[in-house]
Amino acid sequence: MSLGRSCILTLALLAAVASTSAQIGGPPPPDPRVILQQAKDASGGKAWDALRSQHSAVTMQTAGLTGAAERWSDITSGQSRLTYSIGPVKGVVGFDGKVAWTQDETGASHAETVGVARELAINAAYRDRLAFWYPDRGAALISYKERANVDGADFDVIRITPEGGRPFELWINVETRLIERLVEREAQAMRTEIYMDLREVQGVKVPYRVRATREDPRQDELVVVEAMQFNRPLTGISFAQPAPPKPDFAFPAGRASVTVPIDIQDGHLFVQVRIDGKGPFRMLLDSGNINVLLPDVATALKLGPEATAAAAGQLNVVRAARIDIGGVVIAKPVFATLDLKDVMRRVEGVDNVAGIIGVEIFKRMPVTIDYARAQLVLHDPARFKYAGNDPALPLTFRGTMPQIKARVDGIDGNFDVGTGARGSLTLAAPFVAAHDLAAKYGATQVVTVGAGLNGPVRGTLARAGKFEFGGTAFANPVTVLALSVAGADPDQASAGSIGYDVLRRFKPTFDFAHGVVYLEPAPAMAEVDDFERAGMWLEQGPLGFIVVDVVTGGPADLAGITRWDVITAINGKPAGTMTLAAARASQRAAAGTKLRLQVRVSGERTLILRNLI
Secondary structure, three states, X not given: OOOOHHHHHHHHHHHOOOOOOOOOOOOXXXXXXXXXXXXXXXXXXXXHHHOOEEEEEEEEEEOOEEEEEEEEEEOOOOOEEEEEEEOOEEEEEEEOOOOXXXXXXXXXXXXXXXXXXXXHHHHHHHHHOOXXXXXXXXXXXXXXXXXXXXXXXXXXXXXXXXXXXOOEEEEEEOOOOOEEEEEEEOOOOEEXXXXXEEEEEOOEEEXXXXXXXXXXXXHOEEXXXXXXXXXXXXXXXXXXXXXXXXXXXXOOOOOOEEEEEEEEEOOEEEEEXXXXXXXXXEEEEEOOOOOEEOHHHHHHOOOOOOEEEOOOOOEEEEEOOEEEEOOEEEEOOEEEEOOOHHHHHHHHOOOOEEEEEEHHHHOOOOEEEEOOOOEEEEEOOOXXXXXXXOOEEEOEEEOXXXXXXXXXXXXXXXXXXXXXXXXXXXXXXXHHHHOOHHHHHOOOOEEEEEEEXXXXXXXXXXXXXXXXEOOEEEEOOEEEEEOOOOOOOOOOOOOEEEOHHHHOOEEEEEEHHHOEEEEEEOHHHHOOOOOOOOOEEEEEOOOOEEEEEEOOOOHHHHOOOOOOOEEEEEXXXXXXXXXXXXXXXXXXXXOOOEEEEEEOOOEEEEEEOOOOO
């Protein structure tokens, strides 16, 4: 489990502080350079010229967790290194002047290659260098934006876009002539940093309390400076990305790989895992997700919380002694506890799932998923060498989510490629809007394609013309244009996601440590891509399969099926003897197939399957 760079970058503000402005009004607009010079003069003047390095120690609170961090920065070059410990979550975030990187508590590190993370790192380095006062340290576009009033105070707002970075704003209190706010868009939210409790350190004024707010108050952060020094020698401080750590896992003696069976249900993968010698436990395999345990499983294993976060209600963090997957043992794994029992039973139709596992395996070792044989192959990285002839396709990472570059109908983007997505191709709402894809595809038919803790996931159904990645081109893939913008990335760091119905056409080998994936074509490559043909979304209920959504004008609608109907039998087979996956599979039978449904209360209904797209 790792702490997001967006959270850690809040601490980078401690080098970009204190400013003033003159109260200037009327056209022409004020000269931002003049305001910035006045800022420098009011908050330390020439004392800033003598600063070459900064060291700070802080305490912080975020998402209900408390912790501490220590930060070093080279003010002249923008290099930085921050070590943090928040509850059980530990790690390092750094910038070597060119590459931003993160390191988790296992010692594993990776470069931040996604555009948003890279731009935010460039912005932080620009502020570390105080380049808005020293233009020779970093090029940027600087302009006066507006005079604004917030919380009864007037501010001159200066907009700055560092070369290679993204716009951010310095809000300068007209009365106090000090920078009191910084506003910057992250991947999914606008972050506002509020600077308080300014104190003088070696001739300059710096904030000793900083509150960062976002659209979601649960993600607010409070940083309190415990100690700060300038011009401490940087001897022994490394800003370079760390070398790989010693393994915290072990393979069975003499084995270069281990093969584990997987259970594939409706596009999701499940694997058996032993935790602290107990089990096995059935876990959802999701290469883009952190470890999760259901609270009752954690209690049964006597795993007490090491910390509690307020990210999604009360979310505890626990640590086991070890997990065992087919004989491969990983030491001291961390799990978030989250009550997924209802969503697993309702949406996946299973009631014996203990949680989620994925990225903690994938980041430690190469992993092959053989969909055709329903097998997972774990490779010892010390002895792994890809034996196929398929080219290595570069992976980047959006947090824990792996991505590949792909192209849909000539439009390039970064697409999530985690194993937790069902379907074929889903395009994110901002990406759809930016390229007017709903109009291009004539997509108007709204469908439900999944559900989560927050309810159904809906989109409009379409077929893209061509989807290309890694030298492979898919013609007319089933494509869902996401409707919800909740949690969507307005900067399009993710153009969408590639799901099971595409991935199963390969035997992919993911090598997170080297940032590549090998896609070996599988027999399913020749199969036609299709979508369910009944026009309804089913979920598991206590008395049968619940009709959660019905496509207007679809076969189910025409047969008289309505929302919240309960289907008690399909083609004469009682719902109690079928899995939810089997019920959904019946909806994918060939066009023209008759489906006899026994509906509680209203009786039997017969629908004729047909293509919805």
